[in-house]
Each structure stands twice: as structure tokens, then as C-alpha cells.
Amino acid sequence: MELFKYMETYDYEQVVVCQDKQSGLKAIIAIHDTTLGPALGGTRMWTYDSEEAAFEDALRLAKGMTYKNAAAGLNLGGGKTVIIGDPRKDKNEEMFRAFGRYIQGLNGRYITAEDVGTTVADMDLIHEETDYVTGISPAFGSSGNPSPVTAYGVYVGMKAAAKEAFGTDSLEGKTVAVQGVGNVAYNLCKHLHEEGASLIVTDINKEAVQRAVDDFGAKAVNTDEIYSVDCDIFAPCALGAVINDDTIPQIKAKVIAGAANNQLKETTHGDQIAEMGIVYAPDYVINAGGVINVADELYGYNRDRAMKRVEGIYDNIQKVIEISKRDGIPTYAAADRMAEERIERMKNSRSQFLMNPHNILTHRNR
Numbered sequence: 001m002e003l004f005k006y007m008e009t010y011d012y013e014q015v016v017v018c019q020d021k022q023s024g025l026k027a028i029i030a031i032h033d034t035t036l037g038p039a040l041g042g043t044r045m046w047t048y049d050s051e052e053a054a055f056e057d058a059l060r061l062a063k064g065m066t067y068k069n070a071a072a073g074l075n076l077g078g079g080k081t082v083i084i085g086d087p088r089k090d091k092n093e094e095m096f097r098a099f100g101r102y103i104q105g106l107n108g109r110y111i112t113a114e115d116v117g118t119t120v121a122d123m124d125l126i127h128e129e130t131d132y133v134t135g136i137s138p139a140f141g142s143s144g145n146p147s148p149v150t151a152y153g154v155y156v157g158m159k160a161a162a163k164e165a166f167g168t169d170s171l172e173g174k175t176v177a178v179q180g181v182g183n184v185a186y187n188l189c190k191h192l193h194e195e196g197a198s199l200i201v202t203d204i205n206k207e208a209v210q211r212a213v214d215d216f217g218a219k220a221v222n223t224d225e226i227y228s229v230d231c232d233i234f235a236p237c238a239l240g241a242v243i244n245d246d247t248i249p250q251i252k253a254k255v256i257a258g259a260a261n262n263q264l265k266e267t268t269h270g271d272q273i274a275e276m277g278i279v280y281a282p283d284y285v286i287n288a289g290g291v292i293n294v295a296d297e298l299y300g301y302n303r304d305r306a307m308k309r310v311e312g313i314y315d316n317i318q319k320v321i322e323i324s325k326r327d328g329i330p331t332y333a334a335a336d337r338m339a340e341e342r343i344e345r346m347k348n349s350r351s352q353f354l355m356n357p358h359n360i361l362t363h364r365n366r
């Protein structure tokens, strides 16, 4: 990858590479755009096949956060971190504290939270070094683990997409195929099960699958079978790029609505599923519940206020569908248009993010 060329093409502001020999920290903080406010986005810890793959993931995820935060109406820009390593084996206290110092060094331009491979306990360690972290333990006046709230947002967004595809937003009797039953999807399955949906699940982690089978009567399938199962709704809730040339011909679902970031491998795949008549709930619109919840910490966390805003994901998915019909474009492009228009409007009134008292996480107890 030619980093500067890539940054220039997609308008990235900053990429910070962090290395701490003692703890083994190797992290990439990507800040895409701070027009709307400080860049807020989670920290993913994952074993990447190459450094290039880690850079690509950080960059793509950071840009996704710019669009997610803009589309959700938050006064936040987009950024994301990836830490290279195995979250089951390579974590230690010094690593997250060293990472916290790097975040502190950015002086509020970037605020972190959980993502795949990181937990509330990791965020608490980061908080030892910086206030620019959300999703820490509720004892600090924080919102805690964002995953259940992300799941609730995906659930209400899925209902809005179902209304478009099936004429009703009831999910009772619908079959939902869920790819990955981790932190978000387990909670999503709970909502779906409670409403009377049938579940088909897969995961590379056998214990996660067994839990969904035991708790929700889900049917388990192999990881490569999930695309082709007979279902009404496909919910990608693992990693990105799963809507691609190989998988699209297998998909029988009428709706794609899930938590995973960057579900479309390329935008052309969004065009293809639209041509097939599939209602696609754009990933960054439907999975904004977690960031809406943690962002509420900037105002002194209020769960009722945050949850009310998360419920707005239903309306936001409807709005995207309306724009898609009005302008004759696929839903992914409609979501991009909605986000870009908001950023553009704000760009006219101010450019780069400047620190002000509302962006400092001073409302919590230490």
C-alpha cells in the first residue's frame, strides 16, 4: 500500500503508528475526518496476516466511523485503532497503559472505545492514562460495554428493513441467519428469540455457537454454509467484506441487516444486491447504537437519553430507504449521501476539530 496516496485519495487526516517494545504494543490509530468533532471509534485487537492488512483495516474502519457518526447525527469525527495481536494470548496491563499514553498524546483528537477483541477491562486500563476513552466501567459514571446497545440498535434497524421487504416490521416467524455470535450478536439473538424469530447461527468459536443453540434454540451450521441457508434475513455480525463475488450468488435472504462493519467488499457489491431486490440496511447506519451510547458520555452519561437516540436507528434506516428510492440509488449510496451532505454543510461553518469544553470527558468520577 502507498500510504500517503491512499490517505490523499480518501481524505485521511492522520495515521499514528505506536510501538512499545516492553509490552509488545503495535498499534495503528487512524483518524479520518474531524470536521464534526473529535474522532471517536473503537480499538480492534486482531491477528493480521500482514502489517499491510492491519493498516488497511484501521483505515477502512476509521473512514466508516466518519460516516457512522455523521449519519447518526453525532458531533463526532471518525477514527479507529487496530492493535496487532491475539486478544486471547497477547494482552497485558502495560500494553493498554502504553496505548492510553499514545491516546493522551493526541490531546483529544481521538477518543477510543471497545471493538472486536477488546473489553471494558481493557478500556479501564487505558483510562489509567487518559480521559479520552469511553465504554469504561459504569462505576466511573461511564456507559460500560457498548455491545448490548449496538445489538438493540441492529434489532430496531432490522425491523425497519423488514418493513420495507415484507410490509411488516414484526420479526415473529421470520428466519434470521446470524454470522458470528459474539458480544453483539448474542444480544441480537436474544431480542430476535424473544420476538419469536427462528435463528440459524455460525461462528468459528464452537462455544459461542453452543450458547446460542442452548439459550435460543438456534440451529447451527458450518461457517461456509451460512450464506446459502434458507432464511428471510441475513445478519453479518462477524468481520467485514462478507458481501462479495463468492457469497452474493448464494444469498437467499430478502434483507441483509447486521452488526459487522464494512460488510460490502466493494461498492459494486452493494449495487449487485440492490439489483437482486435485497433490502440492505447499510452497516454503519444500523450498527451505530454502540457509538451513540458511548458518545452520550460526553454530556454526562444518561442511559434513557442514549437509548431513546438508539431507537432513532429505525427512523434512520427508513430515511436511507427513502433517499434510495427518491434518488434511484442503492441504500449504501443513499447512506453515504446522507453522511457526506451533513459533513459538507458543517465544513462550510468550520474545518478541523478544535478542543472545547464540551469535548472533554470531565463529567465522570475518577
Ligand SMILES: NC(=O)C1=CN([C@@H]2O[C@H](COP(=O)(O)OP(=O)(O)OC[C@H]3O[C@@H](n4cnc5c(N)ncnc54)[C@H](O)[C@@H]3O)[C@@H](O)[C@H]2O)C=CC1
Residues within 6 Å of the ligand: 114, 115, 116, 117, 146, 147, 148, 150, 179, 180, 181, 182, 183, 184, 185, 202, 203, 204, 205, 208, 223, 237, 238, 239, 240, 259, 260, 261, 287, 288, 290, 291
Ligand atoms: N461491539 C460493538 O458495540 C460494535 C461492534 N461492531 C461490529 O460488529 C461486529 C461484531 O462485533 P463484536 O460482537 O463486538 O465482536 P466479537 O469478537 O465479540 O464477535 C465476533 C464473532 O465473530 C466470530 N467470527 C470471526 N470470524 C468469523 C467467521 N469467519 N465466521 C463466523 N464467525 C466468525 C468470532 O469468533 C466472534 O465470536 C464487528 O464487525 C464489529 O466491528 C460495530 C459496532 C459496534
Ligand SMILES: CC(C)CC(=O)C(=O)O
Residues within 6 Å of the ligand: 040, 041, 042, 043, 068, 080, 113, 114, 115, 135, 146, 261, 287, 288, 290, 291, 294
Ligand atoms: C464500539 C463503538 C463504541 C465504536 C466503534 O468502533 C464502532 O461503532 O464500530
